[in-house]
């Protein structure tokens with residue numbers, strides 16, 4: 493990973509000012525955007541995911557104590573916790589993501605060292621690009637570097653997910669942490685959440701991935717995410733399966749009418765979305781534009797009418813993306829309910845696309861969106 497000198501200077505200066513000595517270890521972990529596979533991860537299905545160049549950096553120095561003391565450059569705040577405390581504090585805070593990782597690593601029997609650290613993230617917060625997973629995976633990498641042990645990246649991802657599930661209290665799947673730990677420069681990943689295997693998927697040249705941020709914030713811990721998950725588990729149970737991944741489209745068609753209406757809609761979306769993951773992986777590799785357009789449109793249609801995770805700003809953004817020059821296809825990203833969306837765009841048209849989406853979306857909503865291309869970045873590691 494090539495360091496960005498300006499960002500490095502900013503962090504190094506803040507570190508020296510705050511802690512009186514330079515950092516000894518630098519780690520980073522990327523955010524992600526899912527290209528296909530909304531909410532398939534906790535149903536143990538497939539996801540096509542892209543680790544992005546927007547990432548979280550932590551500069552650290554061991555402080556020979558049992559305390560982790562952090563400063564966030566993004567938030568302008570300090571926070572700390574003790575490695576001897578394994579309970580979540582009563583008042584939730586951003587450092588809980590790091591504290592949760594420490595607890596999960598310690599449960600695994602890994603020795604941890606206290607450190608001073610400065611955190612800087614270029615992943616926008618609460619916008620569906622996994623800023624929390626980037627923080628967790630960067631923190632795990634700092635503990636690894638200072639603790640004199642190494643763990644396999646897949647285990648690191650699972651422990652970071654455990655931190656978020658058990659300590660932070662968000663019942664997310666493995667998608668975000670897996671992408672942040674397992675990313676490979678230049679490739680999307682086709683992740684199978686049942687066995688945590690993955691393969692690299694190269695996107696045909698001439699096709700770019702562009703993030704379109706609606707700038708409407710979403711809260712993942714909100715009840716909707718958990719409700720969708722329960723509905724999926726209910727559906728799988730009524731169909732006699734351990735998870736929706738085990739239900740084939742034919743088996744679902746035959747028994748759909750036995751399910752409560754809203755449960756049936758959620759299940760149909762997941763079962764169809766899982767199949768679209770493999771289809772999009774093929775279409776992106778071969779560069780079949782019509783198939784990319786069709787698959788992404790079907791995914792968004794399901795997100796609106798079956799899974800019901802499309803907030804009004806997402807409808808405006810979808811209209812803006814589909815009307816812009818160079819667009820090949822577009823859909824939701826992350827958990828939905830606002831935040832970022834994703835478009836596939838002819839590389840030669842990125843500037844025109846971005847300008848047109850900006851104008852169209854700001855005129856329709858009165859909100860200024862942010863639009864930028866992303867490329868696949870390496871997973872969590874030392875800088």
Ligand code: GLA
Nearest residue numbers: 530531664665666667826827
């Ligand atoms: C969030 C969760 C992920 C996944 C997505 C939806 O990002 O953290 O585990 O469920 O939503 O696909």
